[in-house]
Amino acid sequence: MTTPLPGTGTLFTLDPAVAHLNHGSYGAVPVPVQRAQARLRAEQERDPDGFFADLPDRIARARAEVASALGGDPARLALLTNVTEGVAVVLESIPLAAGDEILVTDHGYGAVTRAAERRAAETGAAVRCVRLSPHLADEHAVRERVLAAVTRRTRVAVLDLVTSPTARVIAAPTLLAALAERRVTTVVDAAHAPGMLPVDLGGAAGGADFWVGNLHKWAFAPRAAAVLAVRAAWRPRVRPLMLSWEHDRGFPGRVEWRGTCDYTPWLAAPAGFALLEKLGAERVRAHNEQLAAHGQRQLVERTGLRPLPATAGLAMRAVRLPPGVAESEHAAKALMVAVQRRLSTRIAIRPWPGGGVLRISAQLYNRPDEYTRLADGLAHLITR
Known part of the structure; x- marks a missing residue:
């Protein structure tokens, strides 16, 4: 399992009460x-x-x-x-x-x-x-x-x-x-x-x-x-x-x-x-890629969702939501809001015919258990 890189625990000022699994949208500026x-x-x-x-x-x-x-x-x-x-x-x-x-x-x-x-x-x-x-x-x-x-x-x-x-x-x-x-x-x-x-x-x-x-x-x-x-x-x-x-x-x-x-x-x-460069760009990339892959595995194994093909080196992964879920812009936004309010987690969901696409990101401030909690909570939300 991916472990935090030494010296990165105080680099960000993000709200610790929220799992920020959407770095790919807006980033987060280090201190x-x-x-x-x-x-x-x-x-x-x-x-x-x-x-x-x-x-x-x-x-x-x-x-x-x-x-x-x-x-x-x-x-x-x-x-x-x-x-x-x-x-x-x-x-x-x-x-x-x-x-x-x-x-x-x-x-x-x-x-x-x-x-x-x-x-x-x-x-x-x-x-x-x-x-x-x-x-x-x-x-x-x-x-x-x-x-x-x-x-x-x-x-x-x-x-x-x-x-x-x-x-x-x-x-x-x-x-x-x-x-x-x-x-x-x-x-x-x-x-x-x-x-x-x-x-x-x-x-x-x-x-x-x-x-x-x-x-x-x-x-x-x-x-x-x-x-x-x-x-x-x-x-x-x-x-x-x-x-x-x-x-x-x-x-x-x-x-x-x-x-x-x-x-x-x-x-x-x-x-x-x-x-x-000070942190070690290659080390950061490897950490983030491994953590994103872990997050995708958690979503697949705990919810049965279908993984989308992954590209080596990327700190983002995606899974396909079931048919009928998040197929419209309104439905995708509603599910993102539900995940934020009920699971205190930020993710990205894009509407797609046949089932929306859920994307997670991984950055130095993320922890493996955040993806597990998302997977467990999401399984309940999409089967209601």
Whole structure:
């Protein structure tokens, strides 16, 4: 059974009366990073004029540290608030015309899919959604289904690296390479990658044309912090959602600067990576993966629920709820509320035809018995 890593018992300020098994949604900021951000905010309030006057250069330095942690060139990256914003920027920057198609999957994050639909409506393009069974065996099966949906009209593919509802890999390197051969522009929603997986952006955007990852989930940054990596050919075309005084400086400054906003999450993000490195990134990842696997086993063995295929290295796991349970948005939210109120546990449930999908996460603050209690209580809730 997974045991807590030494020295991590006081890293977080979460309510001990609640089992927080949903780190994948909002993350949790460790105490040292909270303090780093608090110092930045205090500095800002002592001299707002001076703080904002130096901000573009300080953001650039923070970006350089983030780039170093992710194996990328700071000139290829831009800091943003979250993946949803990043995808909106990307879709605004890609020219589309009537008859073009944007490819998505039914495992995609809802707000990202809606952004693709809005962009399609504005340009006369269409969104083609690839239906992927949650039980597809491996990345090869996923790749074949996605490629089978590509047509001569497909211009863009917006794909998750790790899916939010089902915790599996879609935008694997082999799929991205195959799409590049077909001249499809690739946009990777890597919301869960930084911190949870080793990331090496290298000379390209993680093998994609555009790659967007959150830093406030698994990389211990404050909310809201994310990074956008852009392939060289696209950087001059990146169009921010609003103009700023930094617009004429080009990418990445034109994307990052948005006037009077709270930039302290970005400036504190390097502290999150530093803490992860101090703890031992590989050790943290191994601990979290083993704990998530334990949690999935508890749910399967104690409730009889069907496990969804797991990907090595991920700190999230999912199980399939019975037919008739959480098949609508309303029902999924109602079950999450019931689990929170009656079991004092936070989880994620996504509606799905034929039975919703329940996702758990594992982080340093979690304990094995929390998953056992969830499994025992859930068995009662879904059979009432």
